[in-house]
Amino acid sequence: MPKRTDIHKIMVIGSGPIIIGQAAEFDYSGTQACMALREEGYEVVLVNSNPATIMTDTEIADRVYIEPLTTDSVSRIIRQEYPDAILPTLGGQVGLNMAMSLSEAGILDELGIELLGTKLTAINQAEDRELFKELMNDLNEPIPPSKTVNTTQEALDFADEIGYPVIVRPAFTMGGTGGGLCDNKDQLAQIAANGLDLSPVTQCLIEKSITGYKEIEFEVMRDHKDNTMVVCSMENFDPVGIHTGDSIVFAPTQTLADREYQILRDVSLRLISALKIEGGCNVQLALDPNSFNYNVIEVNPRVSRSSALASKATGYPIAKMAAKIAVGLTLDEIKNPVTGTTFAEFEPALDYVVAKIPRWPFDKFARANRKLGTQMKATGEVMAIGRTAEEALQKAVRSLEIDEKDLFSDEAQAATDQKLEEKIMHPQDDRIFYLTEAFRRGYTIEELHELTKINAYFLDLLKHITELEVEICKNPNNLESLEKAKKYGFSDMTVAKLWNSKESKIRALRKSNKLIPVYKMVDTCAAEFESQTPYFYSTYDMENESVPSDRKSILVVGSGPIRIGQGVEFDYATVHSVKAIQKLGYEAIVMNSNPETVSTDFSVSDKLYFEPLTLEDVLNVIELEKPLGVIVQFGGQTAINLAAGLVENGVKILGTTVEDLDRAEDRELFDQVINNLGLKQPIGKTATTQEGVVKIAAEIGYPVLVRPSYVLGGRAMEIVNDEIELNDYLEHNAKAAIDHPILVDAYLEGMECEVDAICDGKDVLLPGIMEHIEHAGVHSGDSMAVYPPQSFSEDIKQQIVDATKKLAVALKCVGIMNIQFIIHDNEAYVLEVNPRASRTVPFLSKITGIEMAQVATKVILGQSLKELGFKSGLYPESKTIHVKAPVFSFSKLEDVDSYLGPEMKSTGEVMGSDHTFEKALLKAFAGAKMELPMSGNVLLTIDSNDKEAVLPVAQRFSRVGYRLFATNGTAAFLKEHGLHVMKVNKIGEDGKSDLDILKIIKDGQIQLVINTMSHDQEVTSDGFTIRQTAIEHNVPLLTSLNTADALGRAMENRTFATDVIK
Amino acid sequence: MKRYLILEDGSIFKGEGFGANITTTGEVVFTTGMTGYQEAVTDQSFANQILVFTNPLIGNYGVNLDDYESIEPRCKGVICHELARTSSNWRQQSSFADFLVQMNIPGIKGIDTRALTKKLRSAGTMKGRIIDSTDDLEHAFSQLNATVVNKNLVAQVSTSKPYPNPGSKRNVVVIDFGLKHSILRELAKRDCNTIVLPYNATAEDIFKLKPDGVLLTNGPGDPKSLPAAIEMIQKVEQKLPLFGICLGHQLFALANGADTFKMKFGHRGFNHPVREIASGRICFTSQNHGYAVAPDSVDNDVMNITYREINDGTVEGLRHKNYPAFSVQFHPDAAPGPHDAVDIFDDFMHMIDTRKDERNA
Incomplete structure (x- = not known):
């Protein structure tokens, strides 16, 4: 059946900002879908509110809208574009929900727009629990x-x-x-x-x-001719009870006999047929470990996180095929792009084992509740491929980029047996380390199975690893042991630990004995057919299949798993760097460990290595490929951190050299640069004793910004106002010591801004300046920001441009860098320099039309800015105003304080663009789900220091028709200034008012909470309780008066003035 | 124990032995199924063959009596990348390694099965031999090259005496060329009263039992080595509903004037998509064959091609134009593999019932 010719223009709905449960996988699926539809000749209209995506690049769709994903906003676009159909199944839950609400709003019927892929009835049947139950009863499928x-x-x-x-x-x-x-x-x-x-x-x-059942997933596809097939089966390490997004997952299933596998395959295919889905679908099943009894847990009638994983695990591009099926093509007429010879109607056969481990944000949220259950908490995931399950698992562990580089954990080692058992019984993100430790202590598989219900096969993987540890330990420098270690995925670093040696020595020993990895191809067919997929993974086996080409190649190191502080923005930059490399005629090789991303789509680069991003693994690829050099500027801190090690091993880093990277990152060297250039920066000092910290803090003068020197990205950074708070900080966070110095900086009041600059060593291009809405003190990743700056004079802009130019040239930057400034008393102070692409790159690229990562890559590869047609200096500002707003996932995490501070907490971002600042703000707020009704109630719970500052905010909200609610002090203060205020009782306060502060939030009386109270992070504090209650009840919450003021300003702009004449 | 796999092209793969500790020689073939190692090893169609599993791990759920496809498997050896240390499944009765010892089948693990598969894919199926690392290599290679492929495999694997598989509904005679138990299971599910006859049963032997239908099973080797069976089919198809599976399909084709040929490396696995030509429906099928029916040799006046593999166009099904007789190259009985085509057994039942009605009318 050929594709449909009765539709021409198709709208694809993206998934909006990254939040927990919905990460980069939908950029991957959406991008694939758009390209597949265009390949078939359809005009594609894309809408997504998230600028940090490849899918919103102008070359991906014919028409791209970066607009809020609200019914109003999408309806407006529909009325501009008149698409014939909408494809909502590739934008995650957000896409599906949007389709449902558009349908409910009647616009689809009114304009005769068809939904492709999955019909509304199917969406309802899969999503509405009652309808789902009915369907399962009709099909005679068991559900709990x-x-x-x-x-x-x-x-x-x-x-x-x-x-x-x-x-x-x-x-x-x-x-x-x-x-x-x-x-x-x-x-x-x-x-x-x-x-x-x-x-x-x-x-x-x-x-x-049904806790304790095996949790099995099938990714299935179906076309309108009812051809159905399984793309991939997956089995969770953790039995039912932990959200699959928080589970360690293996593909293919590891413990099912053929009978069990086929029973579950049949069920999955029956379900997709019954739901009449045209495209991809995810079926979650639970299988009794002691019988053939199974239960259907859930069906996702769309492309999901698991489909991205399945695509990367098998090589089968689910989203691309789903899009083609949605326009009427059938599986038996679409060619399998992997083999090029077979058809898409092909159930992939794997000849390797895939392991996925979620990446949790608990390194950032030290106080969060880490217990795992039915609510997903991970922000991202890593995947690793090996020829043994042990190898895949150990590669995945070292791909996580957490403190633990292997299955050894200091905490687990130090735990008492009692604590160990508790940790094992009550699963948290770190359970696997405790399980491994238990085997080291002699626990048996039976005992641990009893405690966890984890299948003996999976437990034995860990037991095997501990047995190998013993064997390796006993045989120092023994090649046979080393070979065995490598086959089961041990890193050189771990072997070095076990042999009391050095990683470099193990590497040398390996190499001198030709014990090097081979690379095998991911080809969907277990080598049955010849394939051309440039998609490889390492293993220790006989035959290497990855043959370096004759072309000159460049290796781009990706950014690993999505985590707070290192999100999809870096994948965006990585992909663009690849494009530029290819445009200049080089072969682009990508290494990455994240299955959700566009960069790990093998069709993006010339060659993809799905590998952990550790020095060992990167060097191995380099030694095979011998690229001209490595680009590390786009893979976030992950790639930058590898640079020094690579250089030590004789690898050429392209662009800014390692010494110059160091000068930007090392505090003392950087201070020298600043002094030499005569630039200003807040006074900062370092101390290595508690007393020293207190002393220098007093010298600098409170408030000060304190942080340990050895952590990056604002971790454990706090603003302290006096000595009491400082002592409290030191007690809770970090003990100052010789090897753990504490940095103390003056905390300057003022507006913050940041610039990204591209430098070719001589000229410096500043695509734009982004002004932060929140005052200094809120992490730049959590700040709203506006382009072009709204409150800076030409003089300040000039200061910023001059400082940036000086710094870029002085730091010998070749490529891209990011500088943060604070404007204090009309002077620009340099806060921080990141000698790499930052998270604002996609945002500024979209706004200015300068493909910054591409320009930077070309510069890195030797072209000058002049040759590329750019002048030195600030690029002319656009007329349109663009506002970036952060998006948080607090409702998914317990015990995390939502008060914004120097430590980053947001998971994603949206962009709002319009012709005025206020409209852009309004759109940004709407995109971030802060759309407020025309009138309502706002609760102000303000720190006593903020009283003066809250007045203008309160006045704004009052003017637009919001009733103010406040506790005693604030209420009295606002009343004094002539505002109408409802007084509410504080927590635990009785009697003075009928209104209880928590009750009115819970009862839905409040539409917005503004809270700046007690940000000491104590989970018992009133401020924390109020914030938590707001988040639990989905009430918009703002913790910065700057943000509140901006929101008030935006709302004022959509309201008629109500000025009294007399 | 260190053992080697040597191939007739001179290549040597080093690995470690498990299962029975004997030297073995056979045709080396690969299967891409990711589950079902027990069913595969006990499938008589693998007689005389050394089986390479492309799935990197086997043995992970042990072995159990329910999943045997024959009691005395004649597979010559097992080659894998990794043998599971622990197997865990509620039905498991022994480990895969112990089972191989019991069945006197040698295994070799630690082999780069992907490299081996690629070799077989490009060079075609080859003879191979599993030997001890201490054996004289030169001697081993000369032994290997001297080994003549046994032409009479079906005689080895077929039952020597008839036996029943009682039921009460339809009388079906099954001709055992190397039958998989799953065929009997499917007939039992449909309450057939089945009698299994040896491969050399004549048409007369069959007619004496007055069956309602005849099923020709799968089996190993070259269909052309069974001229008597072809003759039998030519007589039986005129009188009785007939259904051929795998080798049975090839014999049915030969009996009706078509030709068969040896494939380069065959179809072994269960992700082969097959299109039913009449409906356009596609099934994923379980397959295990090294020979196939030559498409051009099928006389359209005698038989219709009913199924084809969608990628390489292999003739996957035939139906006689004048007689109630049909065949499929794949295994509708699955085991191991998908159940997508299992209703073909119902088609056979339907054919039997229609024929019965006609006769009774």
């Missing part, structure tokens, strides 16, 4: 006994009927937000109430828990 409830009492009654433990699953929430496992009445009462609140339809499913 369950009931949809709308009140907590109903939940409790049903649980009494079926018995505990039960699982709460709120309807229509992302990543299972708000759900959880309950062992008793109390837990259920609490979790059900929360879940009902978070569900947009106040609906939860209460379900009998």
Whole structure:
């Protein structure tokens, strides 16, 4: 059946900002879909609010809109574009929900727009728990006994009927937000109430828990001729009970006999047929480990995170095929792009093992509740491929880029047996380290199975690794042991640890004995057919399949897993760097470990190595490929951190040299540069004793910014106002010591801004200056920012440009860099220089039309800015105003303070663009889900120091028709200034008012909470409790008066003035 | 114990032995199924062959009595990359390695099975030999090259005496060329009263039992080495509903004037997509064959091609134009592999019932 000719223009809906449960995988799927549709000759209109995506590049679609994903905004675009159809199944849950709400709004019927891929009925059947249950009953498929409830009492009654433990699953929430496992009445009462609140339809499913079952996933495809097939099967290391996004996953299934596998395959295909999905679909199943009994857990009627993983695990491009199927093509007429010879109707056969491990944000959120359950908490994931499961697992562990570089963890080693068992019984992100440690202590597989219900096969992988540790330990410098270690995925670093040697020595020993990895191809067919896929992974085996070409090549190191502080922006830059390399005629080789991304789509680069980004693994590829050099400027801190080691091993880093990178990153060297250039920066000092810290803080003068020198990205950075707070900080965060100095900086009040600059060694191009809306003190990644700057005079801009030019040239930057400034008393102070691409690169690229990563790459490869047609200096400012707003995932994480500070907390961002600043602001807020009604109630809970500052904000909200609510002090102050204020009781305060502060938030009386109280991070503080309550009840929350003022200003702009004449 | 796999092209793969500690020689073939190693090893179609698993790990769920496809497998050896240390499954009765010892089948692990598969893919199926590392290599190679492929494999694997598989509905005679138990399981599910006859049963032997239908099973080797069976089919198809599977399909083709040929490396695995020509429907099928029916040799006046593999166009199914007789190259009985085509057994039942009705009418 050929493709449809009755439709011409198709709208693709993206997935919006990155949040927990919805990460870069939808940039990958959306990009693939757009390209596939254009390949078939359709005109593609793309809408997404997230500028940090490849899919919003102008070359991906015919028409690109970076606009809020709200019904209003998307409807406006539809009325401009009149698409014939919408493809909503590639933009995650956001895309599907948008399709549903557009349909409910009636615009699809009105304009005769068709939904492609999955019909609304199917979306409803898969997403609405009752309809899903009905469908499963009709199909005679077993599901755990369950009931949809709308009140907590109903939940409790049903649980009494079926018995505990039960699982709460709120309807229509992302990543299972708000759900959880309950062992008793109390837990259920609490979790059900929360879940009902978070569900947009106040609906939860209460379900009998099948904890302990094997959790199996199938990625299946179907076309309109009802051809169905399985792309990939996956099995979770952790049994049912932990969200699949938070589980360690292996592909293909590892413990199923053929009978079990085929039973579950049949179910999955029956389901996709019953739902009549045209495209891809994800089926989650639970299998009793002691019988053929299974349960259907969930069906996702769309491309999902698991499909991205399945695509990378098999090489089969699910999203691309799904898009082609959506326009009427069938699986048996689409060519399999991997082999080029077979058809897309082909169930991939793997001849390797894939391991996925989630990447959690608990390194940033030290106080967060790390318990894993039905609510996903990971921000990203890594994948690794090996010829043994042990190899895949160990490669995945070292891909995580966490403190643990292998399965050794200091904490686990130090734990008592009792603590160890507790850690094993109550799963957290770090359970695998404790399990491994347990084997080292002699626990048996049976004992650990009893505690965890994890399959003996999986436990044995860890046991095997510990046995190998012993064997390696016993045989220092023994080649046979070393070879065995490598086959099972041990890194040189770990072997060095076990042999009390050095990583470099192990490497030398290996190389001199020709013990080097080979690279095998991912080809979807287990070598049955000849394939041309340039997609490889390393292993220790006989035959190497990756043959370097004769062309000159450049290696680009990617940015690894998505985490807070290092998001999809860096993948964006990586992909653009690849494009530029190819444009200049070189072969572009990519290394990365993140299965969600566009950069790990093998069709993006000339060659893809899916590998951990450690020195050993990168050097191995370099020694095979012998590229001209390596580009590290686009892979975030991951790539930059590798630079020094690479140079030590004789590798050429292209662009800014390692010594110059060092001069930007080393504090003392950097101070010298600043002094030599006569630039200004806040006074900063270093101390190595507690007393020293207190002393220099007093010298500099409070408030000061303190942070340990050895952590990056604002981790453990705080603003302290006096000595008491400083001592408290030192007690909680970091002990100053000789090898752990503490940095103390003067904290200057003022507006912050940042620039990205491209330098060819001589000329310096500044595509734009971004002014932060929040004052200094909020991490730049968490700040709203506006381009062009709204409050800077020409003089200040000139200061910024001059300083940037001087710094870029002095630091001998070749390529791209990012500089942060603070404007204090009309003078620009340099806060920080990052000698690499920053997270604002995609944002500024979209705004200015300068493909910054590409320009920088060309400069790195020797072209001058002049040759590329750019003048030195600030690029002419555009007329349109663009506002970037951060997006947070607080509702997914317990015990994380949402108060914004110097430590980054956001997971994603959106962009709002319009002709005025206020409209752009409004759009940015809307994109970040801060769309407020025309009138309502705002609760002001303000730190006593902020009273003066809150007045103009309160006045703005009052003017647009918002009733003000405040506690005693603030209320009195605002009343004094003539505002109408409702007084509310503080937490635990009785009697003075009828209004209880937490109750009015919970009851939905409040539309916005502005809270600047007690940001000491204590989870028991009032400020924290208020913020947490707002987040739990989905009430927009702002913790900076600057942001609140901007919101007020934007709202004023959409409201008619109500000026009294007399 | 260190062992070697040597191939007739002179290549040597070093690995470690497991299973039975014997020297073995056979045709080296690969299968791409990611599950079902037990079913594969016990499949008599692998008689005389050394089986390479492309899945890097086997043995991970042990072995159990339910999943045997024959009682005395004649597979000559097993080659894998990694043998699971621990197997864990609720049905498991022994480990895969112990099972191989019991069945006297040698195995070799630690082999770069991907490199080996690529070799077989490009050079075609080859003879190979699993030997001890201490064996004299030159001697081993000369032994290997001197080995003549056994032409009479079916005789080795077929039952020597008839036996019943009782049921109460339809009387079906199964001709055992190397039958997989899953065929009997499918017939039992449909309550057939089955009698299994040896491969050399004549048409007369069959007619004496007055069956409602005849099923020709899968089996090893070259269909052309069974001229008597071809003769039998030519007689039986005129009188009784007939269904051929795999080798049975090839014999059915030969009986009706078509030709067969030896494929370069065959189809072994279960992700082969097959199109039913009449409906356009596509099934993923379990396959295990090194010979195939030559498409051009099929006389369209005698038979229709009913199924084809979508990628290489292999003739996957035939139907006689005048008689109630048909065949498929793949295994609708799966085991191991997908169940997509299992309803073909129902087609056979339907054919039997229609024929019965006609006769009774």
